[in-house]
Amino acid sequence: MKNYQVFDYSFQNLREKSMSFEQVFEHIVKFMNLAPSGNYRLMVGTDSQVHKSHTIFITGIVIQNQGKGVWACIRKIVIPRKMTQLHERISFELSLTEDIVSLFNEDRKNRLINIVLPFVYQGATFIMEGHIDIGAGKRNKTREFVKEMVARMESMGVEPKIKPNAFVASSYANRYTK
Template sequence: MEYRKIFYNVSEKDMSFEDVIDRLKTFITADPRSEYVLSVGTDSHVHAKDTKFITAIHLHRKGKGAWGCLQNTFINRQINSIHEKISIETSLSQEVAYHFTSDYLVELSELLIPFSDEGADLTFEIHLDIGRKGVTKDLIQEMTGRVLAMGVEAKIKPDSYTAFGYANRYTR
């Protein structure tokens, strides 16, 4: 199934999802014996006339760098309900994650060359912009439950760096 949204990063614009997969494959094949964490996370910011959502795809080669890209989504109104905002963030992350789980995770994992019982691994996670402190603590069970129902590990603050760190930088 073709996924038609456009992705970008600081060095490339207008990447299709297939382009993103190619970049991820290139990044893994450059060091196929490493341990990787592939994560998807979304953050948002309410502006005067709309709400901007940034969904990030982040491939971390543990201890050796990362590659990432972003996707913009705009809703033409201010979303002031924290529940609605976090729910949309979770849905956008799930939408991107679905395309990995349905088509590409096995392909990416097959690029790894195990060299021992440790290392050469690919973990897949959805990072949620919620945590045990503040107004989002009441949403943890609902949002992590949605992600876990997909068979994907859910991470919350302080472990959800793709949402509250990487994506957050681009929401303003």
């Protein structure tokens, strides 16, 4: 098993391995240019799994043209210890999500917005979401962290989503943490 440094920006999906963030961004641009009048959601979320001697963190990046398909990739980080404290792990998950969200700087966001802009009056949309693997339900152990984590996402200008709407973290990324 390869250990990744937190500053390693290597992404992969079923088709490609070792993509740089710039390559990921170009895939997103290409995907959006296929149907510039679409309804796009750019979603970033992280999940983790504690194993015997390490903790695996998977951050998913998903661009969805609602009802018309997606393009997605993941980034894998392995921390060589068991992170058993829930708040530490949830906070680190969110830090990894924030890290990727920050790579979508103003220039990059504007480039994506400019793809749909000519089609806004025909209903084209673009939104960026941060998916947080926490829930507000009474039986959910993470409910006490909801306000803190949601505020962190909002402070980045990203629409926060928690369970059950945080499927990039709780479903897509989760699949690769095992």
